[in-house]
């Protein structure tokens with residue numbers, strides 16, 4: 001039987017506010033345990049929350065950028081459950097009146113555009129972190145994350161493949177980065193996704209029973225977890241088993257998921273309106289002010305790159321997937337780089353390096369790429385050497401000119417040194433020389449390559465080919 | 477003596493702050509072994525502050541009507557680095573790392589904190605019998621309860637072991653003990669005094685307020701404690717410079733409503749007589765008093781117990797034996813740690829409310845209970861609003877009876893809950909109300925008259941209360957307390 005997979009995603013994004021959602025504590029990542037907290041975020045008796053207005057503003061920005069309706073009236077609710085990382089024993093979240101709802105985002109998979117519905121976006125506070133102590137006698141709690149503001153973006157079950165899931169998260173992440181609501185650093189956990197997945201025979205309208213995999217924090221794990229869970233469910237069904245509605249834990253190193261607890265015994269969260277906070281009431285003016293001040297979205301930049309920088313659509317789209325890359329590109333261009341050349345370096349060498357190091361951003365600024373390009377344009381280094389310099393820049397963050405100098409990578413323009421190399425190569429490769437002399441002019445390419453290699457890539461290519469031709473013609 | 481009188485003596489240097497504070501500690505020493513109003517005293521700090529405050533008076537610097545006045549607060553308001561127990565074993569050794577906003581405000585007014593007062597555990601109860609530590613006695617009759625949950629605060633003022641105190645009122649917890657102890661108790665409009673640092677019972681109903689010997693004093697304490705607080709988003713922006721502004725204004729145009737339902741069944745005959753006398757006094761002053769219907773009063777108790785218990789079940793969930801407070805030694809896993817810490821740390825009444833509230837919020841019951849209760853809340857508000865279109869205040873009894881015997885009702889929670897019948901709807905509607913003494917029953921126990929006002933109309937109810945106080949013979953009632 002043919003099956004279809006149905007996926008819905010919940011994306012948790014940590015907002016880029018400087019302070020927490022209900023107190024003045026910093027949201028900075030890292031820090032000694034339990035140093036970024038106060039009586040309010042640790043839920044001391046008698047303390048009260050006060051809404052950080054920036055949180056509401058960022059959440060509205062996200063709602064607008066993801067094409068949602070922004071509620072004129074919404075409120076916070078308490079989600080009650082006991083867990084040691086939750087000092088009040090309830091999480092302040094939003095239940096029936098979220099700030100944003102009914103949005104969508106368009107994704108592109110295999111050249112096809114697909115619209116994914118967004119059910120709602122709501123605000124909530126993060127919990128602390130359990131640390132298993134080094135003596136193994138129990139768990140310790142770090143409250144630094146408690147009260148860090150989050151938004152949860154809930155999609156409709158519109159996603160039909162693991163690739164679409166990945167593309168959706170990429171798109172949402174990129175938009176959130178563009179509007180400045182979050183840095184979305186997945187490695188630091190500021191963006192994580194829960195994957196709700198079910199399968200059903202193609203043609204069947206009713207959804208299958210779904211499972212949920214929580215806290216996936218890389219594109220790779222989202223993709224792999226979804227693929228794996230899809231296969232697992234199909235195999236269960238084909239073996240005559242039924243799918244249990246449950247939460248599963250994805251182990252990315254083992255490439256497997258494990259059952260955690262079934263929903264039947266899940267909590268009754270006893271949501272009710274948070275009486276310590278006043279409802280959030282917004283006027284049309286307030287919402288449209290935020291709409292007007294919304295930073296440039298990826299689509300805006302794509303258009304700018306095509307129209308102002310004359311980049312091909314392919315380049316424009318690829319460069320704008322991530323705000324980090326797009327910002328880098330713009331820095332390079334502002335610093336004088338030719339847009340197409342900058343684009344080529346980014347899409348080629350730099351993206352390869354980012355992949356290799358699993359980085360979310362390029363570790364140096366775009367003006368350094370502009371400098372590198374100008375070194376090539378001036379003939380100081382060759383195209384090949386430029387790639388080498390780029391990877392050294394990536395590792396050391398040094399200035400390209402400094403690297404060229406330190407590593408002695410400047411083009412060799414010394415005619416006598418090159419002539420000597422050429423004579424040696426001619427002597428060693430008699431077959432190619434004869435081929436050339438016999439009329440096969442293509443053979444010269446090979447010989448140029450050999451000289452280039454001999455010069456460790458630093459020989460001035462124009463000079464090499466001129467000298468080589470002169471010497472070969474003398475042999476005729 | 478009242479705040480007003482003592483203020484005069486302090487300013488004229490007839491008495492020094494240290495002497496005054498010392499006198500109060502002597503009184504406490506003499507009386508509190510019988511009354512048991514205090515949970516803890518902070519004598520060292522108070523004596524130290526007395527010297528500093530005297531200095532302020534000598535230099536005539538930053539003097540307020542409360543400067544140098546000895547006072548005490550209910551033990552559910554956080555005092556930095558000193559015990560705040562909420563009358564519970566759960567918080568027996570809890571020392572908050574911060575001060576409640578009211579504590580800061582009282583400190584800057586120059587008043588002197590003598591100690592912290594007994595209460596029903598987490599403010600749940602009407603007799604102060606639910607304290608985990610001691611039973612406070614009514615100064616008028618030591619075999620009787622002082623009311624609750626701010627029983628310590630009311631008994632303390634009645635026995636003059638502090639010039640004034642602060643209590644908290646979620647369903648009558650300031651007014652009812654004030655009524656039982658023959659003192660003045662004011663529950664301001666919800667949002668008037670910051671709740672920051674008041675250990676929450678039911679967040680949408682809790683309100684701090686003064687317990688004093690006179691109406692004027694209540695206004696003075698309100699002046700010092702009210703106001704917008706950036707740490708409490710539910711605190712009101714309204715800025716009222718002097719709550720006593722109307723005290724001496726002409727009262728002739730005032731119209732009062734008397735809800736028929738407040739004088740119908742359930743009220744003791746003697747309390748009813750006192751209230752009817754009070755109404756009579758008002759009429760003699762030329763004030764119009766008319767009977768009205770407050771039909772939803774019957775539903776107020778049910779709505780109140782659902783809303784307050786629901787919020788309490790969530791507010792009290794943080795006491796889990798992990799971060800602070802009582803920690804059971806008897807556990808092998810996390811769930812047991814939770815269960816045993818909470819079972820051993822909370823008293824029976826608190827557990828009853830947590831269970832009631834948890835049930836009311838559970839899926840499948842939410843609509844039938846919690847949601848219904850919120851709807852009733854809106855209807856009750858509307859009913860009050862309607863009355864206030866015509867009347868300036870509503871008067872009636874504070875409680876259906878006078879102080880009862882210790883142990884008399886503690887076995888029957890439902891009967892205890894019915895004692896809140898005249899007070900809870902005020903919290904549900906977020907209104908201000910004051911209880912003032914208006915007579916004695918045949919056991920020489922005080923009766924309280926409740927005056928309810930429009931939201932943020934404290935000045936008017938203080939005016940109405942003051943007018944009665946001036947006419948009646950119950951002024952300075954406290955002298956008669958043992």
Ligand SMILES: [Zn+2]
Pocket residue numbers: 020023024025036037038039040041042147
């Ligand atoms: Zn904090």
